[in-house]
Amino acid sequence: MIKLRVNGKPRMFRGAPFKRLLDVLREDFRLTGAKEGCGEGECGACTVLLDGEPVNACLIPVCQAAGRRVETVEALGTPEKLSKLQASFLERGGAQCGICTPGMLVAARAHLASGGRPDDASVREALAGNLCRCTGYQHIVESVLAAAKGAKKPAKAKRPRA
Amino acid sequence: MAAMASVGTSALRREGPEKLTGRALYLDDLDVPGAWHGVTVRAGVPRGRIKSVSFDPSFPWKECVVVTAKDIPGKNVVTLIEPDQPLLADGEVRHREEPILLIAHPDRAKAYEARSRVTVEYEPLPPVLSLEDSLSVKEKIFKDDNVFKSFLIEKGDLKGGFALADFVVEGEYRVPHQEQAYIENNAMAAWEKDGVLTVTGSLQCPYYVVKALKVLLGRDESKVRVIQTVTGGGFGGKEEYPSMIAGHAALLALKAKRPVKIVYDRHEDMAATTKRHPAVVRHRTGLTKDGRLVAQDVDVVMDGGAYATLSAVVLSRGTLHATGPYECPNVRVRARAVATNTPPNGAFRGFGAPQTLFAAELHWERISRALGLDALTLRRRNLYREGSVTATGQVLRESIGASECLDLVVKRSDYEKKRKDYDLWNADPAKPTWRGIGLSVCHHGAGFTGSGEVYLASRAAVALTRDGRILVLAASTEIGQGTNTIFAQMAADALGVPSDWVEVETPDTHKVPDSGPTVASRTTMVVGGLVRRAALELKAALDAEGGRVPKTRADLKKSAAALCGREPLRRFEVRYEKPPEIVWDEGTYRGDAYGVYSYAAFAADLEIDRATGEVRVRKATTAQDIGRAVNPRLAEGQIIGGCAQGLGWALLEEPVYKDGVMANAQLTNYVIPTSLDAPPFDVTIVERPYSRGPFGAKGVGELPMDVPAPAVAAAVRHATGRLIATIPQTPERILAALAGPEDA
Numbered sequence: 001m002i003k004l005r006v007n008g009k010p011r012m013f014r015g016a017p018f019k020r021l022l023d024v025l026r027e028d029f030r031l032t033g034a035k036e037g038c039g040e041g042e043c044g045a046c047t048v049l050l051d052g053e054p055v056n057a058c059l060i061p062v063c064q065a066a067g068r069r070v071e072t073v074e075a076l077g078t079p080e081k082l083s084k085l086q087a088s089f090l091e092r093g094g095a096q097c098g099i100c101t102p103g104m105l106v107a108a109r110a111h112l113a114s115g116g117r118p119d120d121a122s123v124r125e126a127l128a129g130n131l132c133r134c135t136g137y138q139h140i141v142e143s144v145l146a147a148a149k150g151a152k153k154p155a156k157a158k159r160p161r162a
Numbered sequence: 163m164a165a166m167a168s169v170g171t172s173a174l175r176r177e178g179p180e181k182l183t184g185r186a187l188y189l190d191d192l193d194v195p196g197a198w199h200g201v202t203v204r205a206g207v208p209r210g211r212i213k214s215v216s217f218d219p220s221f222p223w224k225e226c227v228v229v230t231a232k233d234i235p236g237k238n239v240v241t242l243i244e245p246d247q248p249l250l251a252d253g254e255v256r257h258r259e260e261p262i263l264l265i266a267h268p269d270r271a272k273a274y275e276a277r278s279r280v281t282v283e284y285e286p287l288p289p290v291l292s293l294e295d296s297l298s299v300k301e302k303i304f305k306d307d308n309v310f311k312s313f314l315i316e317k318g319d320l321k322g323g324f325a326l327a328d329f330v331v332e333g334e335y336r337v338p339h340q341e342q343a344y345i346e347n348n349a350m351a352a353w354e355k356d357g358v359l360t361v362t363g364s365l366q367c368p369y370y371v372v373k374a375l376k377v378l379l380g381r382d383e384s385k386v387r388v389i390q391t392v393t394g395g396g397f398g399g400k401e402e403y404p405s406m407i408a409g410h411a412a413l414l415a416l417k418a419k420r421p422v423k424i425v426y427d428r429h430e431d432m433a434a435t436t437k438r439h440p441a442v443v444r445h446r447t448g449l450t451k452d453g454r455l456v457a458q459d460v461d462v463v464m465d466g467g468a469y470a471t472l473s474a475v476v477l478s479r480g481t482l483h484a485t486g487p488y489e490c491p492n493v494r495v496r497a498r499a500v501a502t503n504t505p506p507n508g509a510f511r512g513f514g515a516p517q518t519l520f521a522a523e524l525h526w527e528r529i530s531r532a533l534g535l536d537a538l539t540l541r542r543r544n545l546y547r548e549g550s551v552t553a554t555g556q557v558l559r560e561s562i563g564a565s566e567c568l569d570l571v572v573k574r575s576d577y578e579k580k581r582k583d584y585d586l587w588n589a590d591p592a593k594p595t596w597r598g599i600g601l602s603v604c605h606h607g608a609g610f611t612g613s614g615e616v617y618l619a620s621r622a623a624v625a626l627t628r629d630g631r632i633l634v635l636a637a638s639t640e641i642g643q644g645t646n647t648i649f650a651q652m653a654a655d656a657l658g659v660p661s662d663w664v665e666v667e668t669p670d671t672h673k674v675p676d677s678g679p680t681v682a683s684r685t686t687m688v689v690g691g692l693v694r695r696a697a698l699e700l701k702a703a704l705d706a707e708g709g710r711v712p713k714t715r716a717d718l719k720k721s722a723a724a725l726c727g728r729e730p731l732r733r734f735e736v737r738y739e740k741p742p743e744i745v746w747d748e749g750t751y752r753g754d755a756y757g758v759y760s761y762a763a764f765a766a767d768l769e770i771d772r773a774t775g776e777v778r779v780r781k782a783t784t785a786q787d788i789g790r791a792v793n794p795r796l797a798e799g800q801i802i803g804g805c806a807q808g809l810g811w812a813l814l815e816e817p818v819y820k821d822g823v824m825a826n827a828q829l830t831n832y833v834i835p836t837s838l839d840a841p842p843f844d845v846t847i848v849e850r851p852y853s854r855g856p857f858g859a860k861g862v863g864e865l866p867m868d869v870p871a872p873a874v875a876a877a878v879r880h881a882t883g884r885l886i887a888t889i890p891q892t893p894e895r896i897l898a899a900l901a902g903p904e905d906a
Contacts (some may be wrong), residue, residue, distance in 0.1 A: 026191075030193070031184070032184065032187070032190075032191035033183070033184020033185075034184075035188070035190070035191075035345070035346070035394070036190070037345040037346070037347070037428065037829070038428040038828070038829040038830075039427055039428060040428075040828065040829070040830055042828070042829040042830050043345055043428075043829050045345055072184065073182075073183065073184040074183070074184045076183065077182075077183055078183055078185075079179035079180055079182075079183050079185060080179075082179060082182060082183070086179075086182040086183065089178075089182055090174055090175065090178040090179065090182060091174065092795070093172075093175070093795045093796065093798070093799045095175065095178055095181045095182055096175075096395075096642035096643070096644075096799055096803065097181075097344070097345070097346070097393065097394045097395040097396075097641060097642025098177070098178075098180075098181030098182075098186050098392065098394065098642065099188060099344075099345040099346040099394025099395060100345050100394075101181050101182060102184050105182065120842075123837075124837040124838050125837075125838065127836075127837040128836045128837050128838045129836075130837070131345060131829065131834060131836060132345070132837075133342075133343050133344055133345055133395050133397070133803075133807070133834060134395055134642045134799070134803045135799060135802065135803050135806075136802035136803045136804075136805060136806030136807075136835075136840050136843065137806070137835075137836075137837040137840045138802050138840070138842065138843050139795075139798075139799055139802065140837070141837065
């Protein structure tokens with residue numbers, strides 16, 4: 001049995017320890033926000049935070065998440081109450097087809113929460129592991145930068161452990 | 163007081179909150195109780211006759227359902243244009259990824275295992291794997307000449323035109339396949355309930371799927387229902403292939419008597435589904451010494467792959483755009499789409515036009531060198547303007563923003579100064595890079611070609627329910643481009659109500675009429691026009707009922723109750739009507755090929771590392787005349803996103819074919835642009851309204867794809883002095899060109 005915290009709640013997984021974290025989240029915990037785009041760690045659609053660090057959940061066996069904190073897009077906000085970052089994506093066209101969006105949001109959040117610089121080059125660097133085929137990235141970068149500027153205390157978000 | 167106009171504002175994406183919170187359910191996210199997993203056994207040889215199919219006896223086959231061509235109750239064909247592509251090969255196999263049989267199993271891993279336990283034996287036949295081999299007809303794989311379709315456009319007197327020419331400039335240009343690379347792979351689920359077969363999934367064209375299923379299953383439309391799920395990108399890649407997967411899922415579900423889900427993985431999606439057609443385009447162009455076009459002779463060949471599928475219409479659009487947006491009195495365009503034993507090529511944003519426009523635009527670089535006139539001046543001398551006559555004899559009457567777009571791009575990119583500055587930079591051997599800036603100008607016809615919209619006879623409706631809901635009913639799919647949002651905006655403005663009063667129904671063929679496919683830059687202009695007209699009919703009914711359009715939701719409820727009486731809703735449906743001034747002759751390819759064209763100009767400003775040949779696009783500047791931006795933010799999203807795909811095609815993306823199949827069918831080695839590859843974009847939306855478009859709107863979806871590749875190639879030439887007449891312009895190609903002589 002594997003114990004982990006998912007979006008702040010303790011969860012248990014009984015099953016093959018090498019089952020992909022992505023499949024455990026999607027199939028066992030019914031958290032389908034993280035998507036499978038390529039299954040080989042290239043597209044970043046499955047990005048989740050493991051102890052605050054962005055990882056490709058398609059490359060992580062669930063046993064590697066034992067005793068650790070996992071955060072998915074579902075932890076960020078709800079349609080009725082979007083987080084600042086989500087609201088910024090909505091206003092600035094950061095989401096089109098939406099399939100890369102959960103991974104993109106999670107990666108952007110990790111960048112800002114860890115004190116990453118809110119400038120164009122740093123944001124592009126932070127999102128370089130997340131492919132988007134719709135936007136050409138400009139509206140995504142603008143969304144992240146606007147959220148960072150609007151947030152007086154970006155450090156308010158939980159900081160990852162060192 | 164009427165409600166504030168919504169058209170022209172950047173209303174927020176309708177389904178945005180769901181997409182931003184992980185609540186939007188794509189097919190793979192749906193919990194379909196009791197569903198089995200379907201997999202596809204594919205040919206594995208490019209051409210051959212099936213001798214036998216055997217099943218490993220050590221595998222517990224009784225746990226599975228297996229479907230072969232014999233299980234098809236109707237006709238074994240994926241209905242599209244020509245009835246030539248089978249749903250499951252039965253007899254001859256014509257490409258490596260051709261489906262042979264289907265397996266469903268309750269457990270996904272076991273389904274894949276079962277697939278590996280099937281052996282198909284073939285009598286091999288010699289395959290035709292390249293466009294050149296197909297043209298040489300060493301092997302006949304389609305009729306006598308391997309030609310799926312050919313077109314000829316003639317204007318004026320070509321011979322006479324060349325006789326007037328001071329210069330004749332020739333060039334050959336080549337473009338490769340391109341993979342759509344939507345991030346959501348193809349996925350579909352099917353089940354039967356109460357005699358109705360329902361298919362749901364990721365798709366662009368719900369009624370294409372209905373038409374295919376009717377023929378496959380031998381059922382009428384009331385027994386087949388297609389519902390779009392949230393779709394993670396399409397770009398043309400989900401225009402036709404979903405009909406194939408829907409057929410597969412349907413057959414498995416009928417035989418298994420339970421729901422079946424088919425979700426492709428990335429490798430299968432890339433290897434098996436359609437790509438952009440590769441093409442070879444030859445130009446022979448006559449000009450006077452002051453740079454005026456007097457003769458254009460263009461020859462186009464596209465590789466259609468193993469079945470006709472959409473090749474005829476892709477070729478048609480390519481042919482009709484082959485001259486570029488320039489007026490020439492004497493023109494001939496000859497075009498052919500040929501068969502090869504490779505997976506069929508199909509729709510990809512631009513649909514044949516990016517291929518021929520790459521050639522037409524880059525050819526100005528050759529002409530420029532031959533005439534000693536710069537490519538900007540040459541374009542300005544020949545560009546379409548009011549009153550210009552196209553190669554098909556179409557007189558351009560209105561909404562022609564080509565020159566305005568070009569002027570804006572030249573100014574905003576600082577083109578003329580940078581041409582000079584970069585010449586100095588490049589002449590300095592101490593600089594680590596070469597720099598270049600290149601231009602393109604393209605046109606793109608909105609809506610179906612020629613009489614296409616007349617044959618489609620699309621319908622859309624607006625309904626008012628008794629409890630006061632306003633619904634837009636259309637089969638146009640939201641695939642990321644913003645259909646839901648702009649339909650609500652246009653319906654609201656036609657009605658004179660706030661846009662949040664309007665709901666847009668999910669495309670479900672048992673609820674929405676056939677609005678035609680979500681393709682061809684037609685959703686805003688054509689279907690949006692129908693939505694507007696339907697909304698105006700509802701408005702007229704409300705006016706007649708209450709003397710005015712309701713001002714509050716309570717008012718609306720009262721009016722709705724009065725208007726509906728005992729009915730649950732009143733539905734106002736309209737059908738496409740051809741504007742009388744549009745005249746097209748399919749037989750001679752003369753007349754108004756498109757009701758109107760959108761226009762775009764683009765400047766690629768780039769630098770190349772002198773040691774590695776690596777290209778970095780420093781800035782992309784574009785201006786695009788789309789008639790009217792219904793939603794400027796969404797329109798800009800289309801422009802930047804489409805241009806990024808064009809830059810990918812120009813610099814990075816190349817499906818490598820080996821033995822008739824894509825050898826790099828992975829995102830690891832088929833490289834699309836990342837946030838670090840994409841340049842900053844400077845976008846100007848030009849609005850030259852089209853009198854027949856809703857609120858003046860023309861098409862925007864495909865146009866952005868046309869412009870980047872030729873501008874990049876022109877910029878690389880500026881930087882290196884070498885014209886590389888193909889793409890992608892990879893470091894390898896650039897270094898190889900640099901090893902050769904400078905352009906003569």
